[in-house]
Amino acid sequence: MSVKKIGLIVGREWSFPPAFIEEVNGRNAGVIAEYVKMGGTRMDEPCEYSVLIDRISHEIPYYRAYLKNAMLQGAYCINNPFWWSADDKFFGASLITRMGIPSPKTIVLPMKAYPEGVVSESLRNLNYPLDWDAIVAYTGLPAILKDAWGGGWKNVYxxxxxxxxxxxxxETGTLCMILQEFIEFDQFVRCICVGQTNIMPIKYDPKNRRYIVEHEHLSPELGDQIVSYARQIN
Structure with missing residues (x-):
């Protein structure tokens, strides 16, 4: 029986990746997991992994290019690197609103600054200055200003x-930011989704940025509603 390989592409985190590798390799089930090593990827390069688990390509464009090519070679990637191009927070808020799922009110803003070569004549379609009064009238205050493509709690105000x-x-420079209604929450939940049906809502502590093991943190009704929303999105 041939051995199947799972490759991990990771950043600075030291909790999930080694625990996952240890768990997979400890099962002795004909599957091994390891960190991917790459450096200069040919366009026709075969991929030695059946599955790639990606934790960092949203910040490393080279990794994203590697993953797209790996999918062409037959690998299955979690998460799909082709989805990243549409995976901005403004599109996400707009999409779920169209689906009838509640979302904080969200506005996408023009960038504060632009790369070299973009001059005032390049921006003739923009209204300037911004109507800040109208913007906050929509979202309300307080509000959250954050990078539309960001993650890891960076560039969040x-x-x-x-x-x-x-x-x-x-202070945001060339980042494209969104302004989002601030929601005072009683419970903070993140959903781990595997495929389109296996969904686990997990209690999360945003202040300390950690997951909390508490199996009955949601009422059955709220848990079912959250899973239903996650299933619709996926």
Missing amino acids: KVNTIDELIRAYD
Whole structure:
């Protein structure tokens, strides 16, 4: 029987990756897991992995290119690298709203600054200056300003006034930001989704950025509703 291989592409995290590798390899089930090593990928290069688990390509474009090519060679990638191009937070908020799933009110903003070569004549379609009063009238205050493509809690600002919003916006450079209604929450849940049917809502502590093992943290009704929403999205 040939051995199947699972490859992990990871960043700085040291919790999930080694635990996953140890669990898979400890089962002795004809499957081994290991970290992928790459450096200069040919367009016709075969992929030695049946499955690739990607934890960092949203920050490393070369890894994303490698993963797309690996899919062409027959590998299965989690998460799909082709979805990344549409996976911005503004599109996500717009999509689930169209689906009838509740979302914080969200506005996508023009960038504060632009790369070299983009001049004022390049931006003739933009309304300027921005109507900050109208913007916060929609989202309300406080609100959350964050990178539309970001993750890992980077470039996230909670703003309580228009002045705070403008000061934070002025720091964002060439990032495309969204402003989002701030929701005071009683419970914070993240869903782990495997395929389109296997969904586990997990309690999350955003202040300390960690998952909490508590199996009955949701009422049956709320748990069913969250799983239903996650299934619709997936």
